Structures are given as C-alpha cells and as structure tokens.
Amino acid sequence: MDDSAFDTEKKSSRQYDPGEGLIHFYTGFGKGKTTSAIGQAVRFAGSGGRVLFTQFMKDGTSSEIAALKMIPNMEVFSMTEKLGFTFRMSEEERQEAFEKNMAYLREIRKRIEKGDYGMLVLDEAAEAVRKDVLDDKALYDLLINKPKKLEVVVTGHVGVRSVMETADYITVALKMRHPYDDGVPARKGVEY
Numbered sequence: 001m002d003d004s005a006f007d008t009e010k011k012s013s014r015q016y017d018p019g020e021g022l023i024h025f026y027t028g029f030g031k032g033k034t035t036s037a038i039g040q041a042v043r044f045a046g047s048g049g050r051v052l053f054t055q056f057m058k059d060g061t062s063s064e065i066a067a068l069k070m071i072p073n074m075e076v077f078s079m080t081e082k083l084g085f086t087f088r089m090s091e092e093e094r095q096e097a098f099e100k101n102m103a104y105l106r107e108i109r110k111r112i113e114k115g116d117y118g119m120l121v122l123d124e125a126a127e128a129v130r131k132d133v134l135d136d137k138a139l140y141d142l143l144i145n146k147p148k149k150l151e152v153v154v155t156g157h158v159g160v161r162s163v164m165e166t167a168d169y170i171t172v173a174l175k176m177r178h179p180y181d182d183g184v185p186a187r188k189g190v191e192y
Helices: 033-046 063-068 091-114 125-130 136-144
Strands: 023-027 051-055 074-078 119-123 151-156 169-172
Touching (some): 023 033, 033 074, 033 119, 051 091, 063 074, 091 119
Parallel strands (some): 023 169, 051 119, 119 151
C-alpha cells in the first residue's frame, strides 16, 4: 500500500491547553470504529473518569451495551426506538428520524452541561449527519461549545464538516477485506 495516501505530517495550528478535553474521530469503511470508541471509553472509565456513552443510528440492542452498563463510571444513554435503515425511509420517515435524533442530541447536550462527565462518546453521530437524520450545524455547535475539560469521541463512515473542523485526533479504519462483501451477514457479538 502506498503510504502517500495518508498525510500523516499535517499538523493542527491550534494551541492546546493542558487541561482541555480533546475531540477524537474514528472514521472509515473498515471495521473497528465503534470498537475503538468503546475501548477509549473503557480506558477512561477505568482511570476513574465518568463517561456518557451514546449511539445514533442504533436502538440500544447491540451486544456491547449490556457489558458497558456493568462498568463503573459508565452511563449508557441509548435511543430505544428503532428508526430503521435510512435507505428504506420515506421522506416522512426521514423527517421523523431527523426530529428524534435532534431531540436525542438536545438531551445529550443537557446531560453534559449538568453532569460531571469527563468523556462523551457520540457513536455514529457523523453517520447520522451523512444520512441527513441529524443536523451538522447542531453537532458542530455541541462540539465547539462542549464543557472545556470534556473529551469527546465521535464515529462515522465519513468525515462531515462538524467533526473534521473540530477533531484533534482523526483515525481512519481502512477496509482491505471484509466477509460481508462475500455475502456473510453481520454476526452477533462480532459486528453487533
């Protein structure tokens, strides 16, 4: 693989404050974005930090949720309603999903403003923006106005403006091979 495809020398011009929480973005079409976000959240909780773990585009039934709920310092706040696949949604269903995701984001924002969380995970938030069921400006506003010490982890297949302009870490999961391409469906405990 040609390493020139990745500009690893690009540095941020931002000045960092040692007490400031940073923004992580796990992206790409490879497997492991949510898994990386979970690992980061577990590490943070294990260090004694308090984590708010949230998921867009999912209904709270993925296998990791049960395990995360057992971890001290980890609060899981899931959408409990299955909104369905965006590619199957009518315009009315897409608008309904948009409104529910916006209400979910507003509730997340209230929780981080009231709570003493050290980390917020916004799993699939960038994907929700990409699929037009979450407003990019609202996500951007949350990221730039987050509590100063809050560390934030965002995931999604592609970078969207809100995250690309605010992320301090950007890590790409590159898919080189995946059994799904050969017709193997998602497997419980492995992909969900």
